[in-house]
Amino acid sequence: MDTHKRISIQTLPECLILHLKRFEFDFETMQQVKVHDRFEFPVELDMRRAHSGHYYAYLKDPHASSWYEFNDTVVTPFDPRHLAAECFGGVADPSGEKKHTPSMKTHSAFMLVYTRRKPTLALVAEQLSPPNKRSFAGTSVAIMAVLRFKRRVHLHASTSSSSTSTSTSNVPSSIWHAIHAENLSFWRKQYVAEAACTTFTYDLCHKYSSHMETLGLTSLAFQVAATYVFGTLWQCRDVARLLAWRPLVLSMVGTNEASSLWWIYTLGTHPTLLVDVLVEHDQEPVRTFATDVTLRAMDMCDDVARCEPMMTKLLTEFDHILECEHSYVDLLLAFARKGPEASAVLVHRHHLVAKLVGMMVTGKNAQPVPPTGDEFLVRPPSGLQHAFHTPPLPPKVLIGDEHLWQLLALVLQHVPRRPSPTSALPASCPRVQYLPTTLDEPDNALSSHDWMCLLTHRASSYSAETASWTTVVTTMCWESPQFSMAWLDYLLDAIEDEDHHLLKPYFRTLRVLLAVDDSIASDRIAAGMTRLIAIMASQQKYFKATETTLDMLLRMAKRVPKVSVWLHENQRSWSWAEKWLLSHRGADGYLQTQRTLLTKPKSTSGWRDVVTSHPTLVKNVDKSIVKLVPRLQSLLASASVPVDDMYDSDDDxxxxxxxxxxxxxxxxxxxxxxxxxxxxxxxxxxxxxxxxxxxxxxxxxxxxxxxxxxxxxx
CATH class of the missing domain: 2.30.30.140 (SH3 type barrels.)
Known part of the structure; x- marks a missing residue:
């Protein structure tokens, strides 16, 4: 009887139940019927191993024409001269001993696997043989074949016209042609989806690429390959077969200017190609493949005007940037790197800055809510309410990497500026009631509180995007008292109110802000440093907060010469720091005698529950003092930048x-x-x-x- 189902039992249960398929469905009566065919079964079932054996394989390497034996996990070379002895079976060779009875060989093959040999294409001769060299017999045979074919066609048409006239006379021509077109489309798709078609097309483009280059047909070959890959093959959903074309297509577009220009023009003019393969395709490897081809083409094209239609079509699909984040950003960055003209196109015609900031903050192609009225007059509640934490993110936002920040840094430099007053920042840095931005586009996005939070918390550590992130902060505050005041106000409020373990991103952003070397740099440093020293003095009661502020202050002095000069010139306002640090040394320091507290009230730091008399805490405090005091003394002694080779987390x-x-x-x-x-x-x-x-x-x-x-x- 035929086996319909199979099960392999590795461990026998206590009770083995076998269900006999005695019922079938009768499709004539549409009912279930019982099958009474005879089926014998033993009273006792022997479940021991039914057979045994060892299997191995001999395989030929198609590239090296060498054979290998695959025996479990052991692979060894194999001499094909022994193939007959190992695989053909038959009677064993008695080795000349006539007394022994002939026996059968124990080694014999039970499965053969053959692979089809791919046909090799041969170049067609450029010129056919001259007509005078053709034989008369060959010409006669060809003429007779043509005449015989014409007679058969005429006979078939005359015999079938009567049978088809009745069936087609009632079908409208539009429907008839539509059905015919669908049939042709169906069979065409069936053909191009075959592996044989892919192999033939690939061999045509690959094996004779050198000949095409000699004949000047590289661009035509690329058009054939790109049209087949991104016009036909991508619809077959066979990613592995499509990616096999990657090296060939990239080599063609990366070395031929005509190929690059054709690809860029096609993406910009074709109604659906760019969206199909670069934006909406659900397979990330396919999008990456198409992106790499486009980036190679853009490298060969320096004309911004030629690339602009493609970028316009790409930016109409900006809402899809969350699905194809890296490839989308890479294309925008490649275009922006073509110079000020390209960046101006992205800023003026497509408002790219507002779109990027909106996607990074809200996850939508919309600007964040701007500050209004007296919003900047309201001070965040004290008591470590974490008002300066990163705002809760939507389900999905534009996260990005260093390429996103490089793009933002490039286009921000080409945002037009309004004429702004050159009045210096007040030394007390008062809060402002409004934020009149100096940038025409986008006013709301770059001045929103959420954007400031997001930008600040990208400075949590040194990374590949640090340089571009620094450029973004510098560009926004360059020659802008309004932006500088708003950022100083935001950062210093956070430094005053946040817990010590959350302060480093704010200090890193403040360092970049104070390093901006424009015409208002001195006023910016005076305003920021005056308030920072006042905040540090007001928090002397809390050891970790003051220690962190001192450490970050020395880091700023190490990297910003003007900060170092300001601290030396105004050392009377903070010279108490050295004595304050030394008073915390040893087991009888200020912490152990309760003259200072380890953390702020309601702190969420891991230090909040540490007992001040614990030996490990005393050791850590002494270690911190050893690192800070020499740097502090060096800064107090010299107005120049202190020689500080101490490595910290702000260094590369x-x-x-x-x-x-x-x-x-x-x-x-x-x-x-x-x-x-x-x-x-x-x-x-x-x-x-x-x-x-x-x-x-x-x-x-x-x-x-x-x-x-x-x-x-x-």
Whole structure:
């Protein structure tokens, strides 16, 4: 009987129940009927292994023409001369011993696998043989074949006209032609979806690419390949077959200007191609493939006007940027990099800045809510209400990477500015009742509180986007008292009210703001630093808050020369910091005697529950004092930028890679090694010590010194 179902039992149960298929559905009576065919079964069932054997394979490498034996996990070369002995079976060779009875071989093949050999295309001769060299017999045969074919066609038409005239006379011609067109379309799709068609087209474009280049047909070959891949093959939903064309198509478009111009023109003029393969396609590898082809084409085209129709069509689908984020942004960035003219097109005609900011803040192609009325007069509630935390994000927003920030930095530099008063910022930095932006576009987006929060919290650590992020902040506040005042107000409010472990992004943004070297830089530094010192003085009661502020203040002085000069000239306002730090040393410091508190009230930091008398806390406080006091003393002693080679989390982590360092270990021991690598995921450096030991650290938490490359300490 035929087997309809199969089950493999690996572990026998206590009770094995086999259900016999005694019922079938009768399609004539439309009822279930019982089958009474004879089926014998034993009283006892033997469930031992029914058969045994060992299987292995001999395979031929189609490229190297060599054979290999695949025996479980062992792969070894195989000599095809032994193929007959190992696979053909038959009677075993008695090796000349006539007394032995012939026996059958135990090795024999039970399955054969053949692969079809792909046909090789041959170039057609450029000129056919001259007519005078054709034989008379061959010509006669050809003429007779043509005449015989014509007679058959005429006979078929005469015999079938009577039978078809009746059936087609009642069908309107429009319906008839529509059915005919659908049939042709169906069979065409059936043909092009076949693997044989793909193989033939690929071989046609690939094997003779060198000949096409010699004949000047590279552009035509690319048009054939691109039309087939992105016009036909992408509809077959076979991603693997489509991606096999990737190297060939990229090589054609990346070396031929005519191919690049044709592709850019086609994307800009075709009604659906750009949307189909670059925007709405649900397979990310296909979108990436199409994007890479387009980027190669844009590299070959320096004419902004030629690329503009394509970018216009792309920006009409801006709402899809969340689905194809990276490929979409890469195309916009490639266009913006073509120069001021391209960036001006994105800013003036397509309002790209407002669209990007809206997508990053709201997840929609809409601007964030702008500040109105006395909104800036309202001070956030005190008591660590976390009013400055990143606002809750929508289900999906434009997150982006360094390419998004590079794009934003490029186009922001081409946003037109209004004439603004050159009055200096007041030293007290009062709050303003409104924010008159100096940018025509977009007023609301760049001045919204949500945008400030999002931009600030992108500074949580040094990353690949830090340089572009810095350019964005600098561009917004350049020669703008209004933007500068709003940002100073926002950042200093956060520094005053937030918990210490949340302050670093605000200080990093403040450092970039104070480093803007425009005509109002001195006024910006005076206003910001005056209030910052006042905030630090008001929080002397809280150790972690003041310690963090001092650390970030010294980092700013290290990187911004004007901040260092201001601190030296106004050291009377903050010289108390050295004495304050030293008063916290040892087990009898200010913390242990309750003269200061470790954290602010209602703190959410992990330090809030630490007992001040704990030895580990005393050790950590002393370690912090050792790192801060020398830097502070150096700043007080000199008006120039202090020589501070202390590594911190604001430095580029790659600057340490390859450097020789001397790291402090326990019990005042120092060991020398080389920083081998940096892991951006864990933010740790791998240090290979001279004694062979290997460790990974967050170097900002370690005490170490950098050594000259030629210096080696034992």
């Amino acid at each position: 982590p790659m600057d340490l890679v390859g450097k020789k360092v001397r790291v402090k270990w326990a019990k005042e021991k120092w060991y020398t090694g080389v920083v081998n690598s940096y892991n951006p995921t864990t933010r740790e450096h791998a240090v290979f010590y001279d004694d062979g030991d290997k460790k990974s650290y967050k170097m900002a938490d370690k005490i170490f010194t950098r050594l000259p490359d030629a210096q080696h300490l034992a």
